[in-house]
Amino acid sequence: MVSVTEEDLQNKSKGELIKLAGQLRDRRNELNQQASKRASKRDELNAKTREKVDEAQEHREQRDKLNEQVQEHKKKRNELNAEANELFDRVEQRKSDLELDEGKDLEQLKKEIEELEFKQQTEVLSTEDERELIEKIEAKRDEYQSRKEKLDQSDDLEELVEEAEEVRAEASTHHEKVTELADQAQQHHNKMIEAYREADDIRDDADEMHENFVEAQEAADQHHEDFVRVQKRLRELDKKEEKERKSEKAKEREEAKAEAEEIYQQFKEGETLDTEDLMKLQKTGLL
Known part of the structure; x- marks a missing residue:
């Protein structure tokens, strides 16, 4: 850094x-160039900061749109699950009404009837035992027939079960969409956070570069002020020298005039003048 004091101005x-x-002047120009470069770099960093902020905003918008879709699919999924639950409740109620969950299935009853009939045909039984066996066979047949009639009445139950399963499947589809969209929204959220972090880092660099710019610009301004001070002092010295030159010339003219008047007086008194004296008289206009 080049500096100048008041003492320098007065004594140098x-x-x-x-x-x-x-x-x-040279140092001021160097500092102005530094300041210009630092300002350009600062502006470049600020532009990158804005780009990163814009990028983060785009990810925010995408995230918000996806989250809206997530909420829509969640709502639809919950509605369908509620509908499916209601249908399955009706299925259970229908089964309860038909008592389909109680007792044995038709194949099992048919097998038991066949076993009892085979026993009746192949074994020698007492009258009492055979009567009990016949009653048991009849009871099984009645149970078989009753259950068969109930199953014949349950055709609509299968349709109800199928409808409930279809609604549940549709709800599952919406649930899968919820998961898929939520994952995409999270990805955009993560990218948004990263872009904001990068923007903060670049902004810090831009702020530091701005401080460097201000430092160089202030130093350049100080050197310019000192340059102006020195230039002002040089003008003062030039004026002083010019004044001194004029004063010296005036003094010389006065001395020459006084000398010429003395020579002229000698001339009037009849003294002989040499060539140099004559030239001095002509120069002052006395001859």
Whole structure:
């Protein structure tokens, strides 16, 4: 850094001040170039910051749109699950009404009837035992027939079960969509956070570069002010020198005039003048 004090301005010679002014001017120009480069770099970093902020905003918008879709699919899924639950409740109620969950299935009853009939046909039984066996066979047949009639009445139950399963499947489809869209929304959220973090880092660099710009610009301004001070002092010295030259010339003219008047007086008194004296008289206009 080139500096100048008030003492320098008052005590340094004109030549020294001219040299100092040149140094101040050159350093000022260097600092102005530094400031310009730093301002350009700062502006470049600020532009990158804005790009990252814009990128983060785009991810935010995408995330919000996806979250809206997630809520829509959630709502539809919950509605369908509620509908499916209601249908399955009706299925259970229908089964309860038909008592289909109680007792044995038709194949099992048919097998038991066949076993009892085979026993009746192949074994020698007492009258009492055979009567009990016949009653048991009849009871099984009645149970078989009753259950068969109930199953014949349950055709609509299968349709109800099928409808409930279809609604549940549709709800599952919406649930899968919820999961898929939620994952995409999370990805955009993560990218948004990363973009904001990068924007903060770049902004910090831009702020630091701005501080460097201000430092260089202030130093350049200080050197310019000092340059102006030196230039002002040089002008003052020039004026002083000019004044001194004019004063010296005036003094010389006065002395020449006084000398010429003395020579002229000698001439009037009859003294002989040499060539040099005559030239002095002509120069002052006395001859």
